[in-house]
Amino acid sequence: MPMLEVANLQKHYTLHGGMMASVFGGRRVVHALNGVSFNVEQGQSLGLAGESGCGKTTTAKLILKLLRPTSGAIRFAGRDISDLEGADLLGYRRQVQFVFQNPYEALNPRFTILRAMLEPLVIHGIGASALNRVERVADALRQVHLDPPEAFFMKYPHHLSGGQLQRVVIARALLVEPRLLVADEPVSMLDVSVRAGVLNLMRDLTRRHGLTTIYISHDLALIRYMCTTTAVMYLGTICEIGSTAEVIGRPKHPYTQALVAAVPDPDPTRAERVVKISDTVPTPLHIPVGCPFADRCPMVMDICRTVRPALRAIEGVRVACHLYEAPEEVH
Amino acid sequence: MALLDVERLSVEYQTLQGTVRAVRDVSFSLPPGRALGLVGESGCGKTTLARALIGVLPRNARITEGAVRFEGTDLLRLPADQFNDYRWRRIAMVPQAAMDSLDPVQRVGDQMVETIVLRGNLTRAAAADRARELFAMVGLQPDRLRLYPHELSGGMKQRAVIAMALALRPPLVIADEPVTALDVIVQHQVLQTLRDLREALGVSLLLITHDISVVASLCDDVAVMYAGRIVESGTVRQVFAEPRHPYTMGLRNAFPSLRAEQEHLVPIEGYPPDLAHPPQGCAFTARCPFAIPRCWEEDPVLRAEGDGQEAACHRAHEAPVLRVQAAEAFARLAGDEIRSAPREAC
Numbered sequence: 001m002p003m004l005e006v007a008n009l010q011k012h013y014t015l016h017g018g019m020m021a022s023v024f025g026g027r028r029v030v031h032a033l034n035g036v037s038f039n040v041e042q043g044q045s046l047g048l049a050g051e052s053g054c055g056k057t058t059t060a061k062l063i064l065k066l067l068r069p070t071s072g073a074i075r076f077a078g079r080d081i082s083d084l085e086g087a088d089l090l091g092y093r094r095q096v097q098f099v100f101q102n103p104y105e106a107l108n109p110r111f112t113i114l115r116a117m118l119e120p121l122v123i124h125g126i127g128a129s130a131l132n133r134v135e136r137v138a139d140a141l142r143q144v145h146l147d148p149p150e151a152f153f154m155k156y157p158h159h160l161s162g163g164q165l166q167r168v169v170i171a172r173a174l175l176v177e178p179r180l181l182v183a184d185e186p187v188s189m190l191d192v193s194v195r196a197g198v199l200n201l202m203r204d205l206t207r208r209h210g211l212t213t214i215y216i217s218h219d220l221a222l223i224r225y226m227c228t229t230t231a232v233m234y235l236g237t238i239c240e241i242g243s244t245a246e247v248i249g250r251p252k253h254p255y256t257q258a259l260v261a262a263v264p265d266p267d268p269t270r271a272e273r274v275v276k277i278s279d280t281v282p283t284p285l286h287i288p289v290g291c292p293f294a295d296r297c298p299m300v301m302d303i304c305r306t307v308r309p310a311l312r313a314i315e316g317v318r319v320a321c322h323l324y325e326a327p328e329e330v331h
Numbered sequence: 332m333a334l335l336d337v338e339r340l341s342v343e344y345q346t347l348q349g350t351v352r353a354v355r356d357v358s359f360s361l362p363p364g365r366a367l368g369l370v371g372e373s374g375c376g377k378t379t380l381a382r383a384l385i386g387v388l389p390r391n392a393r394i395t396e397g398a399v400r401f402e403g404t405d406l407l408r409l410p411a412d413q414f415n416d417y418r419w420r421r422i423a424m425v426p427q428a429a430m431d432s433l434d435p436v437q438r439v440g441d442q443m444v445e446t447i448v449l450r451g452n453l454t455r456a457a458a459a460d461r462a463r464e465l466f467a468m469v470g471l472q473p474d475r476l477r478l479y480p481h482e483l484s485g486g487m488k489q490r491a492v493i494a495m496a497l498a499l500r501p502p503l504v505i506a507d508e509p510v511t512a513l514d515v516i517v518q519h520q521v522l523q524t525l526r527d528l529r530e531a532l533g534v535s536l537l538l539i540t541h542d543i544s545v546v547a548s549l550c551d552d553v554a555v556m557y558a559g560r561i562v563e564s565g566t567v568r569q570v571f572a573e574p575r576h577p578y579t580m581g582l583r584n585a586f587p588s589l590r591a592e593q594e595h596l597v598p599i600e601g602y603p604p605d606l607a608h609p610p611q612g613c614a615f616t617a618r619c620p621f622a623i624p625r626c627w628e629e630d631p632v633l634r635a636e637g638d639g640q641e642a643a644c645h646r647a648h649e650a651p652v653l654r655v656q657a658a659e660a661f662a663r664l665a666g667d668e669i670r671s672a673p674r675e676a677c
Contacts, residue, residue: 164602192542193581193585196587196599197665198598199587200595220589222587225596264548266543266571267590267591269572
């Protein structure tokens, strides 16, 4: 049984836009997610890649139960999370922890580091005594290389650098011994020289604790470094999913190909690649009937504008593209 | 003669924490038609430097010494009204978060025409023609001039701001993080536009960024900044292929690549120094695995290391050896021994 099953997840927002809309009734719907399905196995690390607005953060928020899906289901260890309440919900929150993009906003500015870290232990009733809890906090800080931990106990978030704060956030997430860690752009606010340290730390700790992880990032190089499986999202759907080596090394979907080619390279001797798609980012207000990528796709065919391609297995990965269907199916 | 010659420029901020020496003794020159990338982490002084060049520093900042020679004239010695003549006309700036620098309640075209009329002494009709021409040049449909900023996507706004910077055909454009907030495909296309414009107009570019891959794809030369100083400079190929400063070597190993075989990223342990109290010796010493006693005491100056490459490091002459040891040495310093590849090789 997979640890996490996401089945045909949809999330739509209705815009109640202004006076004109209320008079003329033009209700508009933002289609943030349009049927996303994937499984995450125990111990796996999944990367959700895509440009802004593709629905990757919405997916994370649904998994964390910070949002309610319009339709579809999320099952954690076989159990549907949609009706979790009270103690069950608290238990779920303990098992699924998260690290968000901005460490400056993740910690209460008026709490010391010690207090911020004791809080989850108290909420989840972990630790036999106050002393034991403080010891757990000290251990957790040591694990993220904030050593000696006592030096950080009485500090406030504004005393620490971004890299140190993100380490505190990671330590706090691991403190309650979760099974799944969701990290949304965990290092994009940090400087390059500090990023590698935080990434290595997350990789080591999650492996040591046998954690299952979901990394959400626009940065394919980061996903390549951190994840064994990669899913590329476009306009609220997954267009390609499979092993990272395949998806990033030999992309099949025209969108993945463009995305991979567009990443600039730190090595100036590598030739610039040509990306032949328009830079007009589509809006989730008007989801096309056919393939969501059809308007920008350099290989677009007639069928793409009328029939939405389903994810199908091709050479070890799953791709949602009519190009990879048997020719007789196309005509 | 260089188009822009910066000599021993130092800038300080007066803050509640004391005097912060944000830019310390920076010298570089930019020949006409070249593109120089200024890279560094946040707080290294790159934006302060750019703002000093065009004289738009915040009120609590002060240029303590140095010269900014543009086409031979020291801009810092010019009276304010004459300096003003240089902005837009001779030196244009694409500011950081340029997308937010458009007036939200004015049509993009009107803003452009206004700038051109005000700065370029053109009639409104001529300015409108010029605006259409500029829009076409940066790859925007001229009819988009009638739109308001919120009707444009991020990439389009960025193009519009670039078009505005080019309005009076300045020989030098300073661009501060021009593609940072953009999605990767849009970023790729804006970079392509900048490359095309450089070729077509022969404009010189000073590009400020934290992203070494943006420099690699757009610039001829690079200057690496650390703690208010340039620690290494040279052509992009030289500096990235054969870095001579340990910081540059460290950056290279800390940067995830999408294509290179890369088993393990190596962080640079620690954080940059507090520039309110800059250390006595080299500012990188505390994070440098190759530090020797001399580094703690004496701040190295930027010295030519052959082939136009310069480095500010007491051990720059040993660079070929250090380069080989760098990944392991930085990893050891970070208490982060090199491990085997975690993922299937791609």
